[in-house]
Amino acid sequence: MLAALALAQFICSFAGSNMNVMINDISEDLDTTVQGVQVAITVFLLVMAALMIPGGKLTDRYGRKRCFLTGLVVYAIGALLSAAAPGLGVLILGNSILEGIGTALLIPPVYILTTLLYPDVTSRARAFGVVMALGGIGAAAGPLIGGLITTAISWRAAFVFQALVIAVIVVLSRRIEDPLPPDPTRSFDVVGAVLSAVGLVLVVMGILAADNDIWLMIALLVLGVLVLWWFFRSVRAREASGREPLLSLRLFHNRTSNLGLVTQNVQWLLLMGTSFTVAAYLQVVRGYDAIQTGVIFTAATLGLLVTSLSAERLAGRHSQRTLVMTGFAVSVVGVVALVALAGSFSTAWAFVPGLLLIGLGLGVMLTPSVNVVQSSFPEEQQGEISGLSRSVSNLGSSFGTAIAGTILVAGLTKGAYAAAMITLAVFGLGGLAAAAFLPRETGSNTGHTPRTTAPRTSA
Structure with a gap:
């Protein structure tokens, strides 16, 4: 596996x-x-x-x-x-x-x-x-x-x-x-998916436009940041209303x-x-x-x-x-x-x-x-x-x-x-x-360790 x-x-x-x-x-x-x-x-x-x-x-x-x-x-x-x-x-x-x-x-x-x-x-x-x-x-x-x-x-x-x-x-x-069964009732945030994807695309395309048109680069970057800001506002509103973002x-x-x-x-x-x-x-x-x-x-x-x-x-x-x-x-x-x-x-x-x-x-x-x-x-x-x-x-x-x-x-x-x-x-x-700001503790158990009853598998 x-x-x-x-x-x-x-x-x-x-x-x-x-x-x-x-x-x-x-x-x-x-x-x-x-x-x-x-x-x-x-x-x-x-x-x-x-x-x-x-x-x-x-x-x-x-x-x-x-x-x-x-x-x-x-x-x-x-x-x-x-x-x-x-x-x-x-x-x-x-x-x-x-x-x-x-x-x-x-x-x-x-x-x-x-x-x-x-x-x-x-x-x-x-x-x-x-x-x-x-x-x-x-x-x-x-x-x-x-x-x-x-x-x-x-x-x-x-x-x-x-x-x-x-x-x-x-x-x-x-x-x-699959150690966990699927849950067909889970909602899916379509608006959030579209906004996050569009925002990221605009930001990277803005970087790519840097060597051709500086104003196009700025426009794409600003637009991308605005779309991502819209995405996070949408997420906050969805969470506030009790829906899954x-x-x-x-x-x-x-x-x-x-x-x-x-x-x-x-x-x-x-x-x-x-x-x-x-x-x-x-x-x-x-x-x-x-x-x-x-x-x-x-x-x-x-x-x-x-x-x-x-x-x-x-x-x-x-x-x-x-x-x-x-x-x-x-x-x-x-x-x-x-x-x-x-x-x-x-x-x-x-x-x-x-x-x-x-x-x-x-x-x-x-x-x-x-x-x-x-x-x-x-x-x-x-x-x-x-x-x-x-x-x-x-x-x-x-x-x-x-x-x-x-x-x-x-x-x-x-x-x-x-x-x-x-x-x-x-x-x-x-x-x-x-x-340099990561915790100094040895090991990776720096937060909540996932709890699971799934069996260990071999390579």
Whole structure:
């Protein structure tokens, strides 16, 4: 069961980064630009972020396993449509829209089921370690696997590969049992779902418009903030009237969870922002092909694999606060190394130390951040917090690609690479500051531990 859940996180993370090494191939084949591919990648991440909260709420009404399987099917259809895309529009429909919707349906159940099936701190840390390791590896190894497939066959085959992995997950998921029965009587806040999605879309699209029209950027950002303000007013009014909102404002009353969410957002901003920036720079400026770019990213994959799979042992020896702070510190040093060494040496090896450090740092802190948030709430709120947690993480991925990508494509040959990476380092320092305020206690039991009678399962 854990294999199915971890593989699901792997393929969704893979989808967010593997296109980074296909930038030249896709733009030439579909007669588009680097910015066009960036939009496709960002919209995919944005759709996930915008729909993750509604996806989490739907699990309460229709059941975690049913939502999981439905998401897998929608994702597979999107992957196959992307493989056959004749132009950028169809690629965005298949990859950005359908795969994004599928991911929003299947990812919340991954985190809810992991939390419920592993009731104690140690076993849950181990389970989340496996899930987050596969997720991080999917994001870090996406460029390598995508590069190998693109060079050996075609960029289209990478989407067929995704569909095949989905088929494997469907087979494995037959053994999954939902520990909580669905409740068809649970209401669903349609207005809240629309407002939250529209608000997030407007904010990210505003960032993407920065290099084309500053006034359009400002207009979209202001409009997005106003829509999100409308959303929170709607939530407050719905709660005051006794109706169930899309997202309870009580979730934000937990200080530890709030800090954990901030660290999650910045972690994925660093990972996806670095992945897009380095991949685009290597291909467009340095002239590397897909497989050469992917091989360079192996350093990040190895670093992330080593530390992620040690999550259980690290959680037993160090506090979550220590792990998250250490992860951010190592990652920021890695970003600085990427800027300094790339500017001093022309060899591809100049990118390896920085990517290795970023992989090691992210692997150390991905699991404790998730564990802190999920363990702060009882089982009846797992649907809400799981959707919020994944939305915040994917919003970080969207911000990373949008912010760093916008800086990069605005002037690839004018020092934009260094500017983009330095911007990511500043965000990393912000994440480090947030982590410093996490509780000092060892372990992840910083809030209400979910109560469940569900049996423990093996990996």
